[in-house]
Amino acid sequence: MATAEEDRACRRLAWCVAHLLRHAPHHVVADLIDRLDGPTRKYLCRDQWLPAAAVTLLLRHGTDADRHYIARNPHVVGRPLPGLPGPARYAARPGPSPELLAETGPGPLTPDELIRLLRRHGRRPRIPLTLLRMPHLLDLHDPEPLLRAHARAPLPAGAVEALLLAGGLPRQACRALLDARTGDTYGRHWYRPAVRAVRMGLLTCDELVAYVAPAARTLLLGHLPATRGLRWTLPEQAEMQSAVHRALRPALGDDPRLWAELGRRAPAFRGTLPELAAALAAGTPAAPGDVRHDPALARAVRHLAPDPAPADPAGAWERELALVSLAVPMDTAAEDVRWVRDCLDRGLLTGADVIRHKVPACWALDEDQWLGDTGHPDRHDRPAAVLAARAEADRLFDAALGDDPRAWWRAARALPDFAGTLPELLARVTDGDSVSKRP
Known part of the structure; x- marks a missing residue:
């Protein structure tokens, strides 16, 4: 029988793995879940806020025990659960x-x-x-x-x-x-x-990116405005944004010319987004022709593209103080949340700054630790900061770990007890320089 200390370690590892699963490619998600021992896997399926892809893959390839625990998870909302009605309504x-x-x-x-x-x-x-x-x-x-x-x-x-x-x-x-x-x-x-x-758990966001056509629709799904009725929740929007970035980043990198060409060529391209990215990288996409300008598509491309020259944040010494404060938590969690929210509102910090500088790294990956616990990840009142933080974490994980499951597992094992920032954690895992200093 596990001791109380071992039980706490399993719960903490499950919590950290749940946050890593938000940013990992599909085959890495499956590998990380398979590496967990029985108690940790139970806590992951039963108690954690799981990304949509992880729930879908667990229901598709997991065991009966996985499905049983997911059905008991109060945080798994709107997903296909065993024994519960789907289209019955x-x-x-x-x-x-x-x-x-x-x-x-x-x-x-x-x-x-x-x-x-x-x-x-x-x-x-x-x-x-x-x-x-x-x-x-x-x-x-x-x-x-x-x-x-x-x-x-x-x-x-x-x-x-x-x-x-x-x-x-x-x-x-x-x-x-x-x-x-x-x-x-x-x-x-x-x-x-x-x-x-x-x-419904039929497809994951990565599968949508691979199969939705034309490509302009996939780009719009990566930055779908909030509308009434059926729409992305905030975690699903972040997950779709991550999937689009995974499809575009290897082909386009940070080249502003290719990203500008993406916005011009996407309206006339009839294939999928990976096909468009490959054509842009090879320099062989079809001519745009006479296509009506779509402001929503232009906004989606601007949102997804890397900013070649980010504007200087407001405040000089105030910004430095705000960045330092991320490495020195306040006396109470509530005071820490109030300070970070105030800095975000005044433009002193961005979601990307929190990911890079907040300690410990596991708190930086959990928006509840710096925006406050809302009881549901879709109720954060600063969605731009959440999406920016998720995008920056995606970029750091991709630069440091890529699609190597063993590197992701080393990061998962180190994350619960690591006291430094996320770039420092990734540098330790990869035995290299801090990825915060990489271009």
């Missing part, structure tokens, strides 16, 4: 209206008839879900007719969302339904199928 709606029955006939609907009706009523998912509950001859476990029709002319967003909610589609079909390179924009709800796929 939609299935409980009333049956088809008399008008819809008059249009469809007695049935059963042939695949062509069903696809035609999904196109006609596909603005929102309610009527398509009703159609999918009616008798029809389309086999969702073998959806080749559906995918061929979608490849010719993409189905509306509401129809795609309904197909995801109905369940039964193979994962390859879910990926194919998010490829809309042969069609026009869906309108203002075009993003709902992508958000729904992540929320």
